[in-house]
Structure formats: structure tokens, C-alpha cells
Amino acid sequence: MSSSSHWRTRRQRLALVGEQCPHCQAMxxxxxxxxxxxxxxxxxxxxxxxxxxxxxxxxxxxxxxAYEHYAPYVVALVQLEEGPLLTAQLTDVEPEDVYVGMPxxxxxxxxxxxxxxxxxxxxxxxxxxxxxxAAH
Amino acid sequence: MRPALPVGIVGYGGYVxxxxxxxxxxxxxxxxxxxxxxxxxxxxxGLDEDTVTMSIEAARxxxxxxxxxxxxxxxxxxxxxxxxxxxxxxxxIVAEAIGAVPHVLAADWQFACKAGTEALQAALGLVGSGMVxxxxxxxxxxxxxxxxxxxxxxxxAGGAAILVGPAEEAVARCEGSVSYVTDTPDFWRRxxxxxxxxxxxxxxQPAYFAHSLAAARELLAELGWRPDELAHAxxxxxxxxxxxxxxxxxxxxxxxxxLGLLSPEIGNAYAGxxxxxxxxxLDGAAPEQRILQVSFGSGAGSDAFGWxxxxxxxxxxxxxxxxxxxxxxxxxxxxxxxLRYRGQIVME
Ligand SMILES: [Zn+2]
Numbered sequence: 477m478s479s480s481s482h483w484r485t486r487r488q489r490l491a492l493v494g495e496q497c498p499h500c501q502a503m504x505x506x507x508x509x510x511x512x513x514x515x516x517x518x519x520x521x522x523x524x525x526x527x528x529x530x531x532x533x534x535x536x537x538x539x540x541x542a543y544e545h546y547a548p549y550v551v552a553l554v555q556l557e558e559g560p561l562l563t564a565q566l567t568d569v570e571p572e573d574v575y576v577g578m579p580x581x582x583x584x585x586x587x588x589x590x591x592x593x594x595x596x597x598x599x600x601x602x603x604x605x606x607x608x609x610a611a612h
Numbered sequence: 613m614r615p616a617l618p619v620g621i622v623g624y625g626g627y628v629x630x631x632x633x634x635x636x637x638x639x640x641x642x643x644x645x646x647x648x649x650x651x652x653x654x655x656x657x658g659l660d661e662d663t664v665t666m667s668i669e670a671a672r673x674x675x676x677x678x679x680x681x682x683x684x685x686x687x688x689x690x691x692x693x694x695x696x697x698x699x700x701x702x703x704x705i706v707a708e709a710i711g712a713v714p715h716v717l718a719a720d721w722q723f724a725c726k727a728g729t730e731a732l733q734a735a736l737g738l739v740g741s742g743m744v745x746x747x748x749x750x751x752x753x754x755x756x757x758x759x760x761x762x763x764x765x766x767x768x769a770g771g772a773a774i775l776v777g778p779a780e781e782a783v784a785r786c787e788g789s790v791s792y793v794t795d796t797p798d799f800w801r802r803x804x805x806x807x808x809x810x811x812x813x814x815x816x817q818p819a820y821f822a823h824s825l826a827a828a829r830e831l832l833a834e835l836g837w838r839p840d841e842l843a844h845a846x847x848x849x850x851x852x853x854x855x856x857x858x859x860x861x862x863x864x865x866x867x868x869x870x871l872g873l874l875s876p877e878i879g880n881a882y883a884g885x886x887x888x889x890x891x892x893x894l895d896g897a898a899p900e901q902r903i904l905q906v907s908f909g910s911g912a913g914s915d916a917f918g919w920x921x922x923x924x925x926x927x928x929x930x931x932x933x934x935x936x937x938x939x940x941x942x943x944x945x946x947x948x949x950x951l952r953y954r955g956q957i958v959m960e
Contacts, residue, residue, distance in 0.1 A: 490668075490709040523711070545952075545959060546659055567660055568630050584668045584709050585660035596696055598664060598705060606933060609940050 477588075477597050487521070489599035492582055494560065496522040505560040526582030528556040528602065535571045542588040550574050554602050568603040579605045613733075613789050615740015620782025621919070622680070622746065623775035623928070625673020626891040627666045628878055628938035631656040635765050637947045642760040650851035654768035654879025656945065657754045659953055661769070663692045664702050667752045668709045670773035673932035674748065675710060677783070678775050682710050685775070686744020687717040687735060691727025691883045692771075693801075693808075694754045695720050706750070717744070724799060725848055726909025727751060727883040728771065733789055733915055735776040746777045753882035756954065758807035766851055766875070770938075771884020772891040783925040784894060784903065786917065788835050792827040793913030800911065810910075816854070819912045824848065824858050827914035828906045835918045839863045843901035846872030846889035848908035850880045858906075871896045872905075877939055883909075890919075892935040899923045 477485075485506075487493040494505030497518040502511050504518060511518040533552035536543075543549075550566040552574070566574060567585055580602035587597040633656050635649025657666065667690050675682055688707040695702045703718035717738075721727045728751015735747030752771030757763035779785045798819035801808040824847055832839065839845075845868050847855035852875050859869045872889035874881075881888050886907040893903055903919040951957050 486708055490705070491711055565660075568658060583665070585658075585665050586662060587660075596662075596664075598709075601660065606937060606941050608930075608933065609936050 477590075477595070479595065482595055482597060489597075490584055492524040492526055492600055494522050494524055496520050503559040505556065505562055524556055524558055524560075526600075528554045528580055530566075530574060530576055530578040530580060531555040531561055532576060533566070533574050542590070552580075552602065554580060565601045566603060567601045573604070581605050614786070615736055617740045617742055618779035618785065619736055619740045619776055620779045620785040620922070621774055621894070622777035622781045622783065623674040623676075623678025624772065624783070624891050624894055625670045625677060625932050626770070626772040626888050626935040626938060627670040627673070627752070628655050628770040628888070628935065629657040629661055629666065630941055630943055631658060631945050631953060632878075632942045633945055633947070633950045637950070638765055641947050642764075649765040650762075650853065651766055651875050651879045653877060653944070654766060655770050655881070656950055656953055657769040662696045662754050663690070663694050663752045664696055664705050666754070666769065666771060667702060667706045667750045667773065670750060670752065670771060671706055671710050671748060674773040674775045676932040677928040678777070679931070680746060680777070682712045685710075685712040685716055685746045685748050687738055687747040688712050688750075689717070689719050689721055689731035689735060689748065690750045690752060691721035691723070691729070691731040692751070692753050693722070693724060693727065693882050694756070712748070723913065724909035724911050725850070725882045725885060726907040726913055726915055728887045729905075729907035729915040729917070732774055732776070732887070732917070733791065735774070736786055736789065739776045739778070746775055749774050749776065751883040751885075751887040753884050755880065755882045756807055761807070763808070763810065766880040768879030768881050770878060770881035770888055772887035774887060774890075781924070782922055783928050784919040784921045787920055788831060788918050790827050790831040790834065790916045791913060792823050792830065794823070796823070796912035798910045798912055815850075815910070819910060820848070820850065820854050820908050821858060821861070823912050823914040824906050824908050825861060827916040828858075828862060828904060831904070831916035831918055837902060837918065841902055842868055842904050844871050844893040844897060845869055845904040846886055846893055847906050848886045848914075849873065849875035849889060850885075852876050874935065874939070888935060894921070894925065895929055895934040895936060897921045897925060899925055
């Protein structure tokens with residue numbers, strides 16, 4: 477990822493900021509600035525809560541450059557509770573434990589690094605909603 | 613020391629990664645004569661975790677408990693020995709992720725294992741002077757120990773974020789703080805080196821105990837608190853023996869130390885250690901309890917804090933994952949997986 481795209485995408489990667497169309501209320505992620513539903517300008521930032529569920533998933537064994545060291549890992553289509561579907565890596569989970577409909581939440585993790593000298597790219601991944609131990 | 617305006621902790625959050633390396637895995641590879649390790653297991657970060665990612669999660673937990681607009685945060689400060697960049701701040705990435713940019717002070721702090729409490733003292737001062745309404749202080753580390761070195765058993769990952777704000781919104785008020793520092797060469801790392809060096813037995817009496825106990829005693833004297841009046845006491849936890857003995861030398865009971873002593877299960881979280889212990893104590897404390905927190909950083913120094921919990925604490929305890937939640941969500945790994953997660957298997 478170049479420095480410019482790194483900078484341009486920082487709010488969506490780090491804080492899950494998308495848009496809500498002011499004309500037809502469509503929920504957009506990633507931000508597009510033009511609403512795909514009504515084609516009106518849509519620049520209202522919307523901060524997604526990061527809660528969703530697994531819509532579909534696939535286990536990756538042959539990973540693209542800069543992701544090889546994660547393999548095998550799970551890439552999922554995650555449906556946010558506000559509506560949008562997005563593609564993200566799942567983390568803190570064994571591939572055999574993933575299922576369609578699994579409740580997940582957004583975490584910010586390392587996506588990739590440009591070798592030992594380049595930028596480290598951070599962004600959203602999803603993990604199973606952790607269990608809570610009983611209150612004290 | 614205490615700030616001009618009354619201040620306290622308005623939100624707090626810990627983080628411990630999911631993976632555990634049992635001490636038995638290290639002694640299996642590097643037998644040293646059948647002795648038990650200094651902790652039973654340590655917390656290890658996953659492949660996609662570092663001080664930035666763990667700080668972001670702890671900060672989000674602190675914000676969930678505080679329930680404030682992150683744009684009101686006036687400072688984001690991260691203390692660590694393991695910032696992912698040598699040049700480029702951890703704190704700006706954390707501030708961006710939690711929505712605190714752009715009108716915010718951001719800086720990374722360094723003082724071995726007390727970098728996080730140093731940031732906390734500064735946040736108390738900044739909020740307590742009225743310059744900002746809220747300040748976020750984080751202590752977080754993903755520590756590396758040289759293979760086969762004694763530190764390999766304990767060098768762990770984790771830490772906590774403390775959101776400082778006005779005392780009337782606080783779950784724990786700050787009653788005072790003390791620092792005690794000297795030029796003591798017990799542990800260091802030169803630029804460009806992967807692993808720290810340490811002066812063996814020298815790390816105990818002249819370093820850890822001298823500074824921790826002096827800071828603790830000075831603070832208790834300033835506040836007029838007797839050790840038996842403390843509900844909870846938390847020390848820096850490089851192993852199990854040091855904080856346990858420090859507590860005994862102050863006359864503290866096992867019960868007073870219980871909530872905040874995490875090293876037996878997760879090892880030494882370095883700059884995160886005493887802050888994570890404080891968060892674990894807050895997770896389980898009741899209102900109007902006195903808490904003593906004492907950090908230690910090599911080189912060397914200790915920061916001591918006196919906290920009194922407020923009636924606002926119980927309603928905020930369950931607004932985010934507790935330290936116990938994170939410790940319970942564990943997956944044991946073997947030494948080979950540990951090497952892989954720490955990036956020590958060369959792929960090309
Ligand atoms: Zn629209």
C-alpha cells in the first residue's frame with residue numbers, strides 16, 4: 477500500500493468510518509462519496525459499531541504476497557448489524573471453529589508490512605465475540 | 613504530589629493476548645537443572661498483534677467504560693519498550709483509531725517498565741491543571757526475551773489504558789503520587805539490538821526492591837495511610853517472587869495482593885504490568901476502597917499512586933471485558949508456534 481492510499485484510507489481502516497446517504501439513508505462501507513442506490517452525493521461520515529456476523533467465509537492456504545505468514549487463515553464476508561457487507565480476515569479463531577452466522581466484532585490488527593523497512597499497515601479484522609466470565 | 617484540581621480515573625481497560633506459552637515448554641527446550649520457571653505461563657501476542665493493536669483495544673475498553681465522546685480527549689500517551697516503529701509515533705495511530713484526532717497531544721513515552729505510569733503521572737498533571745478535560749495514558753508491551761535467557765520465561769505481552777478526568781466523574785480518585793528514581797544500571801538495551809541485557813542478581817535488591825519500597829513508603833507517609841488500610845496493592849510484576857516479597861516487606865497480606873497479581877498466569881507485561889494489575893483490581897474492587905499501585909522501571913525508578921474507588925465504579929465494571937475475561941480466553945501454544953508468532957522463523 478502506497479503512503480498516499482495508506483493516508484487516504486486511514487479512517488475506514490482504523491475506525492470503521494463509512495458513510496450514510498443523506499438522500500435515501502443507504503449505509504455505505506467502504507465510503508464511496510456517490511450513493512450506489514440513488515446515485516446522489518453521499519459524504520456524511522458514519523462510524524460503524526463494529527458488531528456483525530459471518531455471512532460467508534473461505535479458508536486461505538495459498539496467500540497473496542505479504543500475507544503468506546498468516547496462512548492458513550480465514551477470510552470472511554461479514555455483515556455489519558447496520559447492513560453493509562465487507563470482506564475481512566478473521567483472527568483469534570481456529571478455522572475449524574468458524575461457521576456462517578457466527579457473531580463477530582471488529583478489532584484493529586496488523587494487516588501487512590512492507591518488509592522490515594516499509595510502512596506497517598493496520599486495519600480492521602473480525603474475531604468471535606469473546607465470552608465474559610461471571611461478574612465478581 | 614497531587615494536582616491542583618481533583619482528578620481521577622474515569623475509564624479503564626486492559627488487554628491480554630489470547631496465546632499462552634507454558635514455562636514447561638521453555639524448560640523442555642532449555643533445561644537448566646529441573647528448577648521450576650518463575651511463572652507458570654506467559655501471554656504471547658498473535659501474528660497480527662503489537663503494541664499499537666493492543667493499545668487500541670485497551671483504549672476502546674477504557675472509552676466503553678467512560679462513555680465520553682473521544683473528541684474530548686486532550687492527550688493520548690503510550691509508554692512502551694516495544695513501539696513498532698523506531699521513528700513514527702504509536703500514539704497517533706491509537707488516537708486515529710479511537711477518534712481522538714486531530715486536536716490532541718500525542719506522544720510515546722520511554723522508561724523501561726515504568727513508561728506507562730510516567731504517562732499516567734503526566735496525564736494527572738495535565739488534567740489536574742485544567743489544560744485538558746481528559747487524558748489517556750497507556751502502558752503496553754510485547755516483550756522479547758533472548759532464547760534460553762532467564763527473561764524468556766517471563767517476557768510477555770499486554771497492558772492497560774487509563775482515562776484520566778475530573779474527580780466528580782471518576783471511578784477512582786487520585787489521592788497522590790510519588791516518584792523515586794536513581795541512575796541504577798540493572799537492565800538496558802542499546803539501539804538496534806533485539807534483546808535487552810541485564811545485570812543478573814543486581815536486578816533485585818538495589819533495583820526493584822529499593823525503588824519500589826521507597827516510593828511506596830514515601831507515598832503512604834504523605835497520604836497518612838497505614839498498610840492495613842489498603843484494600844488492594846499492586847506492584848510491578850517481573851516474576852511472582854518480587855512483588856510477593858515487596859508486599860510482605862510492607863506488611864501486606866496475601867489477600868491485599870490477590871486481585872492485582874497476574875504474573876503467575878501471564879508473565880511480565882513490562883510497561884503494561886502494574887497498570888494491568890491496577891485494572892484487574894478495579895475490575896473486582898468495591899466503592900470507597902484504597903488501592904496502592906507501584907510501578908518499577910529499570911534504569912531505575914518507581915512511581916507510586918494512591919487511589920480511592922468511588923460509588924461510580926460498580927456500574928462501569930461490566931461495560932467492557934475484564935482482565936479476568938482476557939486471561940480466561942486462552943489457548944496454549946508450543947515453543948515452535950511461539951517462535952512463529954514472534955516472527956523468529958525466517959521465511960525467505
Ligand atoms: Zn442514496
